[in-house]
Amino acid sequence: MRVEPRQQLLEIWQAVIRHSYPDDKWQWGGRDGSNSISDAEQLLCILGPATEIDAFTIDEPDRMAKDVQAVLRPLGGLTDIPLRLIEAVDEYLQKYTDESGTPIFSCDSYFGVSADADDKTLLPRQRNQPVVDSFAISLSLSLAAIGFARQFRESVKRRAILDKLDDVEARASKRLTAAMVGLLRCFTVNIFDVDSRDGRALCRTVNQSRLSDRRIVTLLHKELREIRASLRDVTIGSGAGLAEDLELPDRLFECGWGWGIIRDAPAITTRADVGEQQEGMAEPAPYIYFTVVALDAIEALFSERTRLLGLLTEEQQRLAQGLQLRWDLTQSYWSKIAVADFGGVRWPLEDIPWQRTTEKETEYFSLHVSSIVVQDLVRKRARDTDLDRVGRVLEELANRSRITRRVFGGDEAYQLHAPGFTINLNGSDEDGGPRLTWVMSDFAPLLLQRTISLAGLLGDPELRGRMLTLADQIWAHLHDRRLRDEDRRGLWDQPAQVFPPFTTEYDKPSWYYTKRVVDGLMTAADVITSPPLRSTSLTEEATYLLSEADHLFDRELLKGSPSGGQAIRGELQELRIKLDRAWAIRDGRPGTAVALANEILLRLDRFAAARDDDVDGGF
Amino acid sequence: MLIFATSDKGGTGRSVTSGNMAYRCALSGKHVCYVDFDFGSPTAGAVFNIDGAQHGVTGGGLHSYLLGDTADPERIDIFSRADRLSLRDRPPGSGRLVLLPGDSGGGEFPSSRELVRRCATLFDELNSEFEIVLVDLSAGRSYAAQMVLAAARERPEIPARWLVFHRWTQQHIIAASSLVYGDRGILETGVALGHDREQLLGSLRFIRTAVVEPDAQGLTAEQTAWVNDCNAALQGLARDRGAGKLAVLGSVPLDPVLQWREQLITNRDLTVSRIANPQTAEAFEELARLLTDDAAWETI
Numbered sequence: 028m029r030v031e032p033r034q035q036l037l038e039i040w041q042a043v044i045r046h047s048y049p050d051d052k053w054q055w056g057g058r059d060g061s062n063s064i065s066d067a068e069q070l071l072c073i074l075g076p077a078t079e080i081d082a083f084t085i086d087e088p089d090r091m092a093k094d095v096q097a098v099l100r101p102l103g104g105l106t107d108i109p110l111r112l113i114e115a116v117d118e119y120l121q122k123y124t125d126e127s128g129t130p131i132f133s134c135d136s137y138f139g140v141s142a143d144a145d146d147k148t149l150l151p152r153q154r155n156q157p158v159v160d161s162f163a164i165s166l167s168l169s170l171a172a173i174g175f176a177r178q179f180r181e182s183v184k185r186r187a188i189l190d191k192l193d194d195v196e197a198r199a200s201k202r203l204t205a206a207m208v209g210l211l212r213c214f215t216v217n218i219f220d221v222d223s224r225d226g227r228a229l230c231r232t233v234n235q236s237r238l239s240d241r242r243i244v245t246l247l248h249k250e251l252r253e254i255r256a257s258l259r260d261v262t263i264g265s266g267a268g269l270a271e272d273l274e275l276p277d278r279l280f281e282c283g284w285g286w287g288i289i290r291d292a293p294a295i296t297t298r299a300d301v302g303e304q305q306e307g308m309a310e311p312a313p314y315i316y317f318t319v320v321a322l323d324a325i326e327a328l329f330s331e332r333t334r335l336l337g338l339l340t341e342e343q344q345r346l347a348q349g350l351q352l353r354w355d356l357t358q359s360y361w362s363k364i365a366v367a368d369f370g371g372v373r374w375p376l377e378d379i380p381w382q383r384t385t386e387k388e389t390e391y392f393s394l395h396v397s398s399i400v401v402q403d404l405v406r407k408r409a410r411d412t413d414l415d416r417v418g419r420v421l422e423e424l425a426n427r428s429r430i431t432r433r434v435f436g437g438d439e440a441y442q443l444h445a446p447g448f449t450i451n452l453n454g455s456d457e458d459g460g461p462r463l464t465w466v467m468s469d470f471a472p473l474l475l476q477r478t479i480s481l482a483g484l485l486g487d488p489e490l491r492g493r494m495l496t497l498a499d500q501i502w503a504h505l506h507d508r509r510l511r512d513e514d515r516r517g518l519w520d521q522p523a524q525v526f527p528p529f530t531t532e533y534d535k536p537s538w539y540y541t542k543r544v545v546d547g548l549m550t551a552a553d554v555i556t557s558p559p560l561r562s563t564s565l566t567e568e569a570t571y572l573l574s575e576a577d578h579l580f581d582r583e584l585l586k587g588s589p590s591g592g593q594a595i596r597g598e599l600q601e602l603r604i605k606l607d608r609a610w611a612i613r614d615g616r617p618g619t620a621v622a623l624a625n626e627i628l629l630r631l632d633r634f635a636a637a638r639d640d641d642v643d644g645g646f
Numbered sequence: 647m648l649i650f651a652t653s654d655k656g657g658t659g660r661s662v663t664s665g666n667m668a669y670r671c672a673l674s675g676k677h678v679c680y681v682d683f684d685f686g687s688p689t690a691g692a693v694f695n696i697d698g699a700q701h702g703v704t705g706g707g708l709h710s711y712l713l714g715d716t717a718d719p720e721r722i723d724i725f726s727r728a729d730r731l732s733l734r735d736r737p738p739g740s741g742r743l744v745l746l747p748g749d750s751g752g753g754e755f756p757s758s759r760e761l762v763r764r765c766a767t768l769f770d771e772l773n774s775e776f777e778i779v780l781v782d783l784s785a786g787r788s789y790a791a792q793m794v795l796a797a798a799r800e801r802p803e804i805p806a807r808w809l810v811f812h813r814w815t816q817q818h819i820i821a822a823s824s825l826v827y828g829d830r831g832i833l834e835t836g837v838a839l840g841h842d843r844e845q846l847l848g849s850l851r852f853i854r855t856a857v858v859e860p861d862a863q864g865l866t867a868e869q870t871a872w873v874n875d876c877n878a879a880l881q882g883l884a885r886d887r888g889a890g891k892l893a894v895l896g897s898v899p900l901d902p903v904l905q906w907r908e909q910l911i912t913n914r915d916l917t918v919s920r921i922a923n924p925q926t927a928e929a930f931e932e933l934a935r936l937l938t939d940d941a942a943w944e945t946i
Binding site for chain 2: 091110188
């Protein structure tokens, strides 16, 4: 892998700090302005790696690595660094909590406005609309902040600071609960008639073997039986109480997350104080983009770190169970649809671009579905052949989106990256005001992250190598898209540098983009930390080589060589040590064992060759 | 300000490091006095190259003062008395550097009320005259340490800081930590004498000596990898024993000049004969600066 996560992340940290902490004060905002989502993304560029990768620890100042300390120098000394970050988190939490103590998850400046709207001014109710992006990122930020504060606490003695840490932890925890409640109210199940637009589109997507629609519906019903049954367990929040409709034979469904709180979603009863639960306005239909955002965030709730550090309260664990149920269901649903094998030569996923039930189609949807499939494959510890098929989809997506192919005259495929793919947020204009839109533009970093995690799963060195090569290519592409001017050097994103037809030049960093690149690098660090691939044939080879070496070595001993003088004794002792080492590492690092065995055999052969020379000399 | 320098084991380079710190402090313009309370072996004279005081003075030193035999312990002005050309003549802009030697053959003696009173009076006088009063205690749990803890308790208005020197090895870390936190250690003794534990701990820092830096020259790649690992293990040990980075004031690299010649590193050693590593002198300078840098002594 040519991606060097440590080096790259340090460079990014340096750039983030240079930009965000210019005169001893945290400065919020970037290309999308300052809002609950962008500000959290900005913080997570630092807090993410700091809490997820051991080498980037800063919450235990004693353990901070030298190079890490060096790039964070503008924040101050060893203990100032975590303090300044806690202060920034504190500021964020204050900024996004209203007077009544209710956490704010508003989209504010994050979303755009539909181009065909006459009056583009957003109503306050629209600006304040809580959205999935904010819930999701708040989940990640709160978990990181709680863990960070708790770990940092161990190094602190002063009462005033301890109180502050407790306070930040308590408010982050409240925000976490509120975000979980929010996500439970954004989940939705869209049930539609087989003959509706949605129904026909779903059948078309799944049908890769020209079966009749009737047959496909039957097969789908069978395939999704377990998920339908599990949906009965969804009893709180949005998407509940639909079991009867689901059972009707002429109905199909989709599940996942909408763009915000679903219209008429009931409030969640909870013992925890989460403030007021706002009314939603999102249409009750899953969006694949927001589904991926929610799935990625929710995953952190069941991570090893969350469990080991005991980051969740009892009430949060209860809510987490609710989210896990929806996570499982959604994951399986999309994975089943994407790799549905109804006798065709290809999976629906391989039929690029993916068509949604809204009949919209784009490579972007294919990437999102692949993204869910990769997560599902991780969970199932899938076979290399399946992983490889997804890998080929990713390769083709890189190709079609002009990451690994050049843009030719008149080619518009690059527009997926810049300006991006626009989705309408339906329901946002029902109470007046223009319709909200969201422009997805994180194609490259998302593709990088999924490619690297897929590579990490592959056991076959050749397949893995192919995925890593792809990752390197995507990284090179991303690297070229970094902003170049003095103040923002090392942050993202300047697509004009790789797509000549795109002429817009940005002067502010996009935290949305930079945070996603950081996520990709974190995945890379994770893959590199895991033990190297082990091949059985290599282990076998090492065993044979070492057996031969062992045998020849024993023969030298039997010949009485050690009593033949200091030189030979020293050599044999050294070989013995190398042999022991080779055997010891054979299982974990067979390649290295082979290399050691080769050296031992060569050196043993020098004795044999020398003796042969005796014969040659004709004594 | 009073600075107490102590260590659990001998051979940590406590005297030579604190001597160099005192010297660097004086060069930076502060008036400094170095008080040799290492009663068993008063060798500060050797560090400063004072002829006739290599192992303390004969009569009139600190022993004599504490035992009431003399009212004015002997004072030696380093910049005029040092038997080393490069130390002679106080450089322009620097402060005074005065050594209060012990008596040769004095030995340790148990602390008593009377001794504590005299010791506190001495601190009064020195503190009003010098900006830095560096008191070099002997290694381990000593009567001298007990005495200065008691004297410091009687003079709460004089700011006091503690330096615990240890080499960067497993045994030295354990020993230094036990000197601070262990039975009859500084904290326990201090608390018994009426000190506030947290306050005393807050005014105490470790100094690591003879540290082999992983990026030191002359190490092979394999040695560097190994030293890095050892270093990480030692960091962990130090952290567990309350001597982690947050409790450290600074460290001094392993230096051949210090090893072979336990004396001050002068600017001549750096520029003319070039036998000393500039990093070592920089480390002393940094430590000297940190002695009075309140930010370095803040606890979080």
